[in-house]
Structures are given as structure tokens and as C-alpha cells.
Amino acid sequence: MSAIFGRKKQGMKPAATGLELQTASNAVPVPIVWGRGRLAPNIIWYNNFKSRKVKVGGGKGGPSQKQWEYSVSLILGICEGPINDVNNVWKDLYYKEAGNSFKSANSAVELLGSYSQTPWSYVTTNFPDEALSYRGIAYLGLPNYDLGTSPSMPQHSFEVNGLLYNTAVGGTEPDADPADLIWDFLTNENYGTPYLQSAISQSTLFSTVNATTTGDNTYQTYCRAMGFGLSPELTDTEEASKILERWLMLTNTAPVWSGNQLKFMPYGDETVSANGVVYVPEVTVRYNLTVDDFIWSEGEDPVTYVRGDVQDAKNAFYVEVMDRDDEYSLKPVGAKDQASIEEYGKRQNVDVKAHEIKTIGMGLTIAHLLVQRSAFVRNKYRFKLPQNFILLEAMDVVTLTVEGLGLDAYRVRITVVEENDDGELEIEAEDFPEGLGSTGNYLTQTSGGAPLNFNQAPGDTEAPIIFEPDGVLTNGVPQVWMGVTGLGAYWGGCEVWLSTDNTNY
Numbered sequence: 001m002s003a004i005f006g007r008k009k010q011g012m013k014p015a016a017t018g019l020e021l022q023t024a025s026n027a028v029p030v031p032i033v034w035g036r037g038r039l040a041p042n043i044i045w046y047n048n049f050k051s052r053k054v055k056v057g058g059g060k061g062g063p064s065q066k067q068w069e070y071s072v073s074l075i076l077g078i079c080e081g082p083i084n085d086v087n088n089v090w091k092d093l094y095y096k097e098a099g100n101s102f103k104s105a106n107s108a109v110e111l112l113g114s115y116s117q118t119p120w121s122y123v124t125t126n127f128p129d130e131a132l133s134y135r136g137i138a139y140l141g142l143p144n145y146d147l148g149t150s151p152s153m154p155q156h157s158f159e160v161n162g163l164l165y166n167t168a169v170g171g172t173e174p175d176a177d178p179a180d181l182i183w184d185f186l187t188n189e190n191y192g193t194p195y196l197q198s199a200i201s202q203s204t205l206f207s208t209v210n211a212t213t214t215g216d217n218t219y220q221t222y223c224r225a226m227g228f229g230l231s232p233e234l235t236d237t238e239e240a241s242k243i244l245e246r247w248l249m250l251t252n253t254a255p256v257w258s259g260n261q262l263k264f265m266p267y268g269d270e271t272v273s274a275n276g277v278v279y280v281p282e283v284t285v286r287y288n289l290t291v292d293d294f295i296w297s298e299g300e301d302p303v304t305y306v307r308g309d310v311q312d313a314k315n316a317f318y319v320e321v322m323d324r325d326d327e328y329s330l331k332p333v334g335a336k337d338q339a340s341i342e343e344y345g346k347r348q349n350v351d352v353k354a355h356e357i358k359t360i361g362m363g364l365t366i367a368h369l370l371v372q373r374s375a376f377v378r379n380k381y382r383f384k385l386p387q388n389f390i391l392l393e394a395m396d397v398v399t400l401t402v403e404g405l406g407l408d409a410y411r412v413r414i415t416v417v418e419e420n421d422d423g424e425l426e427i428e429a430e431d432f433p434e435g436l437g438s439t440g441n442y443l444t445q446t447s448g449g450a451p452l453n454f455n456q457a458p459g460d461t462e463a464p465i466i467f468e469p470d471g472v473l474t475n476g477v478p479q480v481w482m483g484v485t486g487l488g489a490y491w492g493g494c495e496v497w498l499s500t501d502n503t504n505y
Helices: 099-105 121-126 178-187 194-199 219-226 240-250 338-344 360-376
Strands: 036-039 042-057 064-080 085-091 095-098 109-111 137-148 156-161 253-258 261-266 272-274 277-279 285-290 304-306 316-323 329-336 380-385 397-402 407-419 425-431 465-467 481-483
Touching (some): 042 137, 064 121, 085 099, 095 099, 219 261, 219 272, 219 277, 329 360
Parallel strands (some): 285 397
Antiparallel strands (some): 036 156, 042 064, 253 261, 304 380, 407 425
């Protein structure tokens, strides 16, 4: 047996002399989190790396060994502050722990990222030359953090109750209210552009006093009535216009420049009364246009009509959301128009990345709204009007009567208004089949299951049973078998049955 289990005694390898980091950068953008989201931290300071020699094993007369264990003091930068709290913590991707438990177990100090915060007292006392305030950055300070037997830092991620946490209304708590989110994103004095305030149409962005009574058509009222809420985590550099465009697309709304102001015009075209507010769409026909109103020349058509190719009319949409109820896993949420599929075949879109959406229900609603617009709003119309129609703007509804095109008081929605050098208004419009800008609320099932902690130490074992099995079990090949069982509840187990005749066990 000694030939099998004996081994040459080896000395301990040298202790590590510092924390091992896979990457290091001083040019990483500080993330911004609204609502509640999950993101990985960045090590922005560490010191006091220590190694200690410990003895392991030796239970029940067994041999003992020595190994190195490590600790370090560090600051984990999380995101732009001030945040509300750290809700949950994941370690090495698998193990989930409540934020307060994690902080208590590791004597962690949480600084929420105010713009008046002072340096962490631990650093001030022990390393005064390195004490910085990190104002505007939310972080966790971990004194003497136990690294175990590895000198490298485990992979962590934090669930953060961030800016505008729990301001959404209508089933998407703890998300951020989309209207407040857009205003903060564009005008915050620390990470936005405050001088943009005058360029934003607050009358179309925020609810009016009528929202809870007779209703209004503002963006905030629409989002509240529909139960929309967003929780974006901006972790990489990206054009602000692209971010805003994506958020408005995900909340079924068009941005409209009118004069020197940016307006927010929802595509919702039916009254929605829910969550304490009433959204009343603005679908009044502005003008009934006929051939006498258009600017056109003899031999030309007063209205140019472009029919969309059915190949471009996607009738199956998938939106990729981050499911908060399932550890923020990425999930495709789909919607399709079965009638269009049966007539033209399935035309599926490229998945829409909607990681700002953290609930399956909202993802499903958005997928239905997107597929409805794509499948049925296909035709485009172009025409010119004189200056007396200068008050027309994008998202206005007009009717077209053109006998040659078979249009009789046909309703369209304006998408583009441009004034050319002659003062003429060049206008583009699209079909306006009323009802496609709205959809019902679909019930969804919450993801089940609890995550397993694959990092849990299994503990010691009972004394193993070592024996030589009968040659019948090994086809005559000499072998040594070992049976091992654990002392604690974290060991798996089974019952082992043996037979020498395939009948009796």
C-alpha cells in the first residue's frame, strides 16, 4: 500500500509577495447605474498585503500539511454616486449573499459616493499619504479581506440600488422612472450637460397636473400608465444620442426636434388608464390634405408613394432582457404576428439588446409593440406643402385625399418635416393604422430556482475504507478501491451496491 499512497515529501512553495491582478487600468470609465442593476467593481486601491503559514489536515491521526493563506486591504470602486445601497453580492459568479451580510462578515465600509464624502478612515489612519476621498464614486472598503489560499482577487459583482432607485410606477419597481432618467442623464451637473435644460421640452417629458384626473399625453404619463421602468448600467463609452435613441425605442416613443426644443412623443395611440394616471394620445387630425394643398408640377404625382418590401417587414421580434428574478441572466423575450407569418413566412429581426429592461413582462410588451410597427407600418409617403402649413411637425396626423393613388381621407402620421431653400415644406409620412401603437399586458411566470453555492467548503471526511475488490469486478486486473464519505452536510453521497454474480447485491 505504501507503494501506492506513499509520495516524496515536498517543501512549501514560496509565499506570494503581492496581490495578483489580471488587468490594471487607470482609464476605465466610472459606470453609472439607475434603478437596480448588477455590475462588477474595479479595484481602485489596495495595500497591506499579508501572507501567513497555516496547518491543515491532521484530523483523526491523519497527516497534516502547511500552506499559505493571504489577506489584503482594498477599495472596490462600484459606480457613480450617490447610490442608495448595495443589495446583493455575487462571489466568483455563483455564490449570492445579501449585501449587508457580506459587509458585516468582511468588516466592509460602504461609502455611497456623495460629492462631499471624506477618505475612508482606515486608509487615513494606516496609509495617510494614500488617503483620497473618491468623491462622487460609490465604493466598498475592505480591511484585511481574506483571500484564502490564492493571492488573487475573487470575481465579484454587486447588485446596486442606484440613482433614481424605485421611482418607476406600475409593476417595475425598483426601476427608475424613464422620464426622470432621461432628464438626469441629459442635465445632471456631474455627468450630464446642464445647459441642455432649455433645449428639452419639459411639457412633453413630464406629467401635468391633469395626469391623475382627465389625463394628458406626456411621456411620463405614458410610461407610468404602461408600467414602464428602466435600470440601465452604463459601463462603456457610448454616444449619448445612441443611448437616448435606444431608451426611447424601448419605451415606444419618438424624439422630435421642434424649433429649438427636443420633444418626446409616444407612439401610443389609445387611451390607457392604469397605475393612478390616464394617458390620452394626441391623434387629432391636423389637416385634411387634398391635391389643392400640395405643391406639384404638371406630369408629376402630388404624393409619392413607396410601398415597403414584405421582406423587410419583420413579423417575429426578440428582445434580449436581463431577468432580475433569475440572477440578471440574459433572456430572449419574443413576440410574433402569426397571421403575417402564415401569409409571408417568418421574417425574424436581429435580436434587440434591451439590457435596460430587467423584467420579462416589460420585455414582452416592447416585443409586441415592435413587431406590430414592423409588420404593419410599411408604406411611406412624400409630398410638399407651402409655408402656411409651417406648424406641422413630426408625429402629427393628417389625411391624404389623392384620387390617382386611391387615397380618400387616408390617415398618415408625419415622420419628417424639412424646409428647403424655397421655403417649401418637404414632408415624409407613414401609415397610421390606429391601435398598433398599443398592446395588452401579458402575464408572465417568474423564474424559479435558487442558485447553488459552488464555493462552499465541503469539510473533512470520515476515515476512508480501502480494499482490494474481487477480480470478478475488475476483469482480473489488480486494483485498489477506496470509499470516502464526508462528515458535513455539504458532501454529496450515494449508496454503493456490489454483486459478484449479477443476482445478489
